Amino acid sequence: MRREGHAIKLAFTKKPAQNFRLLVFAITSLVFLAADRRGAIGALHSGLDAAVYPLQQLVSAPVRFAGWVQDNLSGYAGILEENQRLKEEQIRLEARLAKFSALEQENIRLRALLGASIKIGEHFLIAELLSVNLVPYEHLVLANKGSNIGVHVGQPVFDSRGVVGQVLRVSPVSAEVMLITDPNHAIPVQIERNGLRTIAVGTGRIDRLILPYLSGSADIREGDRLVTSGMGGVFPAGYPVATVVDISSTGSSLAKVSAEPIAPLDRIHEVLLVWTRTDVQDKVQEGPSPAANGAGGASVQHAPR
Numbered sequence: 001m002r003r004e005g006h007a008i009k010l011a012f013t014k015k016p017a018q019n020f021r022l023l024v025f026a027i028t029s030l031v032f033l034a035a036d037r038r039g040a041i042g043a044l045h046s047g048l049d050a051a052v053y054p055l056q057q058l059v060s061a062p063v064r065f066a067g068w069v070q071d072n073l074s075g076y077a078g079i080l081e082e083n084q085r086l087k088e089e090q091i092r093l094e095a096r097l098a099k100f101s102a103l104e105q106e107n108i109r110l111r112a113l114l115g116a117s118i119k120i121g122e123h124f125l126i127a128e129l130l131s132v133n134l135v136p137y138e139h140l141v142l143a144n145k146g147s148n149i150g151v152h153v154g155q156p157v158f159d160s161r162g163v164v165g166q167v168l169r170v171s172p173v174s175a176e177v178m179l180i181t182d183p184n185h186a187i188p189v190q191i192e193r194n195g196l197r198t199i200a201v202g203t204g205r206i207d208r209l210i211l212p213y214l215s216g217s218a219d220i221r222e223g224d225r226l227v228t229s230g231m232g233g234v235f236p237a238g239y240p241v242a243t244v245v246d247i248s249s250t251g252s253s254l255a256k257v258s259a260e261p262i263a264p265l266d267r268i269h270e271v272l273l274v275w276t277r278t279d280v281q282d283k284v285q286e287g288p289s290p291a292a293n294g295a296g297g298a299s300v301q302h303a304p305r
Helices: 002-037 042-120 277-286
Strands: 123-135 138-143 156-158 163-170 175-179 186-191 197-202 225-228 240-249 255-261 270-275
Touching (some): 138 270, 186 240
Antiparallel strands (some): 123 270, 138 175, 186 197, 225 240, 240 255
16 A cells, blocks of 8 residues: 555656656747747758758768769770771771772773873773782783673783783683783884884783893884884884893894883783774674674794794
C-alpha cells in the first residue's frame, strides 16, 4: 500500500512540471511565429543557412564528383569514337584522291596519245599494255589488241613521244610488241639535222640504242635527234626515235655512237598501234578495211647478223 501511495504522490507532483514545460514551449512557438510574420527572424534564417551550407556542400560533394567523372568519361569516349570515324573518313578520301590522281595521269597520257595520233595522220588504235618483259636480252610487252581487229605482225607501234617498237606476234585478242631496245631489233633512222641515214640497233638496255654502221668521219654530234627514215617500208618517215648521247672512237674506221630512246619505254602504259597508208591500201585490195582481218603486210625488222 505504501508503494502505491508513493507512486500516486509522484504522479501528482510531476504533472504540474510537465504542464509548465508544455506551456513554455507553446508560448515560445507563438513568439517565434509572431516574429517570423513580422520578418524579424529572417536574419536568424540567413545565419543558419550560412552555417549549414558548408555541410550541405560536403555531403553533396561525392555525388557531384561522380557526375563529373561520368560526364568526362562519356565525353572522352565520344571523342575517341569521333576520332576513329574521322580517321576512317580520311583513309577513304585519300584512296579516292589517289584514284582521281591516277585517272588524271591516265587522261594526260591519253590526250598525249591522241595528239600524237593526229600528228601521225595514219590509221591508229590505242592499246593498253597487259604485261612487260624486260629481261636483259628480250624486251617485249603485251598489248590488249589482236588480230580480230586487224593487228598484224610487223605493225609499227608508237607512243605520244616517239617510236616504241613493232608487233612481233599476234593472237586474236593480244599482240606481243618487240621494243626498239631489244637486241634483236633494228630500225632504219636518219639524223634529223642533216638527213644522214643509218640503222639503230637495240642493246638489251632499256635506255640505250647503238648506231654500229657509222664511219668515224660521219657528221654526227651529241644531241642530234634520230627519226625514222622510212626505209624498209615498215615505219613511216619522220617520227622521233632517239637522241644521240655519246660518240667515241673505236680505233677503227667506225665510230661508236650511243643514243637514248625518246619514248620512255620503261614507263609506258598505253601505245598507238599504227596502220600506215601502205597497210590500208593493201587491206583495201584484200578486204573491206584494215581492221577486218589479222593479216600482216610487213615483216619485223631484225638487227643484221
